[in-house]
Amino acid sequence: MHFIYMFLIMFGFWIVLSGKFDAFHITLGVISCLIVSFLSLDLFFHETKKKGRIAEVVRFLSYIPWLVKEIVLATIHVAFIALRPNVKDNIDPKVIMFKTRLKKDLSKVTFANSITLTPGTITIKVSDDEFYVHALTKKTAEGLPGEMEERVGKVFKEFGE
């Protein structure tokens, strides 16, 4: 069953990337998709049957617009710091450490990448539940962990139903 899913995903990609629909290219596509999905099947689909996967994807997609909004606001913030005179007076870099309440690996990865994506903060290190974050200004440091952790937790149902 997994093999069929994998093959369909691969073949979808082939169609999009080739854009040709004659017999020759389709046959090539089918053959190479079969070989690739046979070889790399065990790299995908680590977890067996899990309910609520689709709902999770939907919640994740609804998290992205909020993240994009944050990215835009924060990029404007950093861009103006860079353009104003006296850079060194305007920034106050600090390495801060905090503990997260997130448990699952996937939600930690999402959270760490979201922190790095919003300008003004970069995740340096994640060990177990400790996050080391380099923050560019006081304003960006104050925002952590805060609302973002809350939202990532909701996406992956970390804090109970």
Next chain:
Amino acid sequence: MIIALTVLLTVTGFFFFFATTIGLIRFPDFYSRMHAAGKGDTLSSLLMLLGLAIYSLHHFSFGNFLVSLKIIFIMVFIFLASPTATHAIIDAGFESGVKPWTKEEERAEE
């Protein structure tokens, strides 16, 4: 209309590229430079690619639609890969003991 939107998105992307490149030169140390280098790029390349994806729908045909779809795949890839690469570089710096620049340190030196 589509052209205007494309120009707007691309110019905004250029502006952020410009600002973060200036930041890359002006910021005082490795870590704060990574802020400018790693992330202004994310937003600005996303904006510019979005502009190009919209532009290629100008003359609508199936081929152009596929081109837009491919550009959107590139955007998804950048969205995932850019923070990961930034994190890898900054973690390498942290592991090899690069000291972050702080305001207190600068005052102590004076």
